[in-house]
Amino acid sequence: MVKALMSSRQKKKSKGLIISLSLILGSLFVIAVIGLIFWIFVSRILEVHVAVDEYTNERHAINLANLLLSSEKIVYEKEGKLMRGILDAEKLDKIFSREDSFSVANPIDIGIGYPNSITIVRILDLESCSASGDCKGWAAVLAGPTSLEGLSMTKFISCLSEHVKLDVGSIFRWAVGGILMGLWQPWDLKNCVQNTIPASIKSLFTNSEISSEGFPVLIKYPNSDLHLGRMSVAVGEFL
Amino acid sequence: MKGFLPITIAIVGLIATATIFVALTLPLFVLKYHLAINIQQEYDYNNAQLILLTLLSYKYNESYSMYQVLAERDVNGFDDSMKAKIEEVGKILTTGKCFRIVNQTSTVFEISNCQAKKSSGEVYIFKPYNKQSLVEKLVLVYE
Numbered sequence: 001m002v003k004a005l006m007s008s009r010q011k012k013k014s015k016g017l018i019i020s021l022s023l024i025l026g027s028l029f030v031i032a033v034i035g036l037i038f039w040i041f042v043s044r045i046l047e048v049h050v051a052v053d054e055y056t057n058e059r060h061a062i063n064l065a066n067l068l069l070s071s072e073k074i075v076y077e078k079e080g081k082l083m084r085g086i087l088d089a090e091k092l093d094k095i096f097s098r099e100d101s102f103s104v105a106n107p108i109d110i111g112i113g114y115p116n117s118i119t120i121v122r123i124l125d126l127e128s129c130s131a132s133g134d135c136k137g138w139a140a141v142l143a144g145p146t147s148l149e150g151l152s153m154t155k156f157i158s159c160l161s162e163h164v165k166l167d168v169g170s171i172f173r174w175a176v177g178g179i180l181m182g183l184w185q186p187w188d189l190k191n192c193v194q195n196t197i198p199a200s201i202k203s204l205f206t207n208s209e210i211s212s213e214g215f216p217v218l219i220k221y222p223n224s225d226l227h228l229g230r231m232s233v234a235v236g237e238f239l
Numbered sequence: 240m241k242g243f244l245p246i247t248i249a250i251v252g253l254i255a256t257a258t259i260f261v262a263l264t265l266p267l268f269v270l271k272y273h274l275a276i277n278i279q280q281e282y283d284y285n286n287a288q289l290i291l292l293t294l295l296s297y298k299y300n301e302s303y304s305m306y307q308v309l310a311e312r313d314v315n316g317f318d319d320s321m322k323a324k325i326e327e328v329g330k331i332l333t334t335g336k337c338f339r340i341v342n343q344t345s346t347v348f349e350i351s352n353c354q355a356k357k358s359s360g361e362v363y364i365f366k367p368y369n370k371q372s373l374v375e376k377l378v379l380v381y382e
Contacts, residue, residue, distance in 0.1 A: 020245050027249030034256045041264075055278045062282055069289070085292045126331060215286060216293045216332045226298050228331050 057204045057237055060114055065215050065233040068121065073110055076220040086218045087123060087229070096123065096138035099172040104141055105161035107153075113144035116151060116238040118160075124172065125219055127227040133173045137229070150198040151238055159192035189236070197238065205236040280358075287360025290332040291340075291379040295362065297328055309340075309347065309377065310364050326350055338381035347377065355380045 068074060069085050073095060076088040095110060097103070104120070113119055119142040129135040146153050193203045214232030221227065295306040299321065305328070308321050325348050329338050337353035339346060349355075361378045369375070 023245035023249065027245060027252060030249060031252050031256055034253070034260070038256075038260050058278050059281065062278075062285055066285060083296070085289055086296055213286075213334065215289045217289070218293050218296050226296070228293070228297065228328065 057235055058206055060117075060237065061206045061233045061235045064112070064114070064119060064235060065231060067112060068233070069215065069217065069231065071112060073112070083220075085216075086220050086226075087231075089219055089221045092123065092138045092219075096121070096140040099135075099137055099139070102139045102172075103161060105157060107141040107143035107157055109143060110140075113142045114235065114237060115144045116146055116148050116153075117144040118142075118153065118157065118236045119144070120234045122172070122214070122232045123217065123219070124230050124232075125227045126229055135172055137172055139172070148201060148238055151201055152196065155196040156192055159196050160188060163188040163191060202239040203236065204239065206234045283358035284360060287358050287379050287381060288362070289360070290329070290338075290381070291360050291362050291377065293332055294325070294328055294379075295364065295377075299324055306364065310366050310375075311368075312347075313366075314368050322348060333381050336382045338379060341378050341380060342375050353382075355382045357382045 069087075070082060072082055074087050074091045076083045076086040076091075095108065097106070107118070120139065121142060122137065122139045124135040124137040126135060128137075141157065143153055143157070189203075189205050197203055214230045217229045217231045219227045219229045295304070295309065297305045299305050299308050305325065308315075308317070308325070312321075325340075329350075330336075337350060337355045339349035339355050341347060357380070359378050359380045361376055363374055363376050366373055366375045
């Protein structure tokens with residue numbers, strides 16, 4: 001009788017142990033699965049960008065475009081007054097390059113730009129575009145002063161010019177198949193940043209519809225013709 | 240009662256993990272969302288202002304500007320060819336988006352079959368020979 005009672009107690013104890021062990025293992029498994037999902041999400045799916053810096057970069061592009069649209073260097077002057085948003089074709093000819101002579105490898109300094117930055121400015125005459133989307137226009141690469149140690153803007157621009165040659169048509173192309181053409185391609189930038197910029201320097205480039213779509217402008221020609229145009233500004237900054 | 244302990248531990252662990260997960264990821268999405276919206280608003284406002292400015296500076300014909308067309312519409316009329324020109328130029332400037340031009344009290348111009356209400360830019364123009372006011376605020380609204 002006593003033996004039977006002890007055997008029954010032992011059985012109950014071991015049953016309780018089995019249940020507890022399986023529940024603990026099950027719980028650990030659930031936690032492990034959640035941890036794995038979280039790890040996959042963070043490492044493979046979630047792409048964390050430095051949003052604050054990137055959007056500052058976009059804001060810089062907007063500010064620079066606004067500044068250029070009111071700058072006496074390219075804006076049409078009438079009776080001593082600067083006509084905001086109306087660009088003077090003669091002034092553009094002096095500072096910017098036309099579509100047949102533009103090269104990324106020749107940056108210019110017009111006193112407008114952010115430090116440690118590269119800026120591509122494109123102005124398209126939308127009333128001169130062909131059926132394929134190629135337009136006449138002007139473009140320039142503006143380089144700001146460099147103050148970061150180890151940063152060679154010359155190397156970066158040289159690399160960019162080699163790669164942008166592949167997409168040179170896109171610089172003076174407004175839209176292809178309804179899609180607006182950007183001023184630079186992410187794969188060109190990634191390649192050049194990896195090869196020419198030290199890993200300690202952070203690189204940020206405008207890469208959105210904002211910089212691709214640009215702002216509307218008017219272009220005033222010497223014969224008083226006014227053409228509808230578009231100015232796009234893309235800024236790349238090194239921090 | 241002892242049998243409930245592992246379940247309790249599992250539930251607590253699950254809640255703790257879920258809380259940490261949400262706490263870590265949610266702020267990132269919220270931050271990005273707000274920044275994206277702010278920069279888009281900044282662009283849309285600048286763009287709308289420049290569209291309106293460019294539209295007003297553009298020529299209607301060799302001797303008449305769009306500015307004059309809109310400023311003198313109560314005196315010289317505002318016929319279908321003028322409206323067609325505004326629609327044509329406006330569509331180029333807004334890259335084909337729906338738009339309308341309004342003043343303080345009424346709609347000055349709008350494209351049929353669309354109702355723009357998203358982004359806006361405004362500019363003041365002189366309105367000669369107008370009895371009520373010599374200045375009019377024009378607002379461009381586009382999608």
